[in-house]
Amino acid sequence: MLVLERQQKIKELLLKNKSVRVPDLGKMFKVSEETIRRDLNKLEEKGMIQKNYGGAVLAEDFQTNPSILPIGHRQRQYYKEKQLIGKKAAEFIKADQTLIIDAGTTTWHVAKNLSAIDDLMIITNAMNIAEECTRNESNSIYLLGGKLRRNLLSTEGPQAEEELQKYNADYVFLGTSGISLRHGFTSSDLYEAKMKKTMVLAAKKRIVLADHSKLKRAGLISFCNFEEVDTFVTSDLADENILYEIEKLGVEIIVVSTKEENIH
Secondary structure, X not given: OOHHHHHHHHHHHHHHHOEEEHHHHXXXXXXXHHHHHHHHHHHHHOOOEEEEOOEEEEOOHHHHOHHHOOHHHHHHOOHHHHHHHHHHHHOOOOOOOEEEEOOOOOHHXXXXXXXXXXXXXXXXXXXHHHXXXXXXXXXXXXXXXXXXXXXXXXXXXXXXXXHHOOOOXXXXXXXXXXXXXXOEEEEOOHHHHHHHHHHHHOEEEEEEEOOHHHHHOOOOEEEEOHHHOOEEEEEOOOOHHHHHHHHHOOOEEEEEOOOOOOOO
């Protein structure tokens, strides 16, 4: 088992049980306790756990991390800000184009702004995004197959990744769990990160969308670096210093105004 796969499994156990013990994990994964301690050190660096004698517990902040909450709850968080970001991102799209839309609550707002654009080919791994795109009957919608993630209403896995490799889209619109100036755009889930990486390779133009809170955290795994992204769309609530550093790396930054929306 790869290191990242083992860390992902440990993360899943933590999310389920709220705590883990080093000896138990060593036996489960058939590795030394020292190896498990290194895994826990990595998770601690991400702020996910608090280590204790003999194991670790899930950090309180991570228990309410938006990236692991059910999609209905996530859609309500920063709703107006995400709405503005999605609307701005949709301005890139013209009739007769092929799009890949990643699962996510901000990318969902891109889909909500496509009903007036005709003859699109839309590829997505999100059931709610596919449903939203049915409002214009001239558009062709392809829902990627794979394992269903119930809390996100999205598919993932080798089947979905293999399907994506067949496409050469004009744009991909990606969400992100967090942003690291060192590692780029990140995800808190190994399998989600693999899906996003495949999406990046399947499009000519790559656009990442994120509300301001995503600039304050970094996920467990990077799915693309800044050099692989053309445009980053966020709001004026985002940290200007971080946006400046990202822009210096060659990413076009688009900042939507929230000033007239009374967003707090």
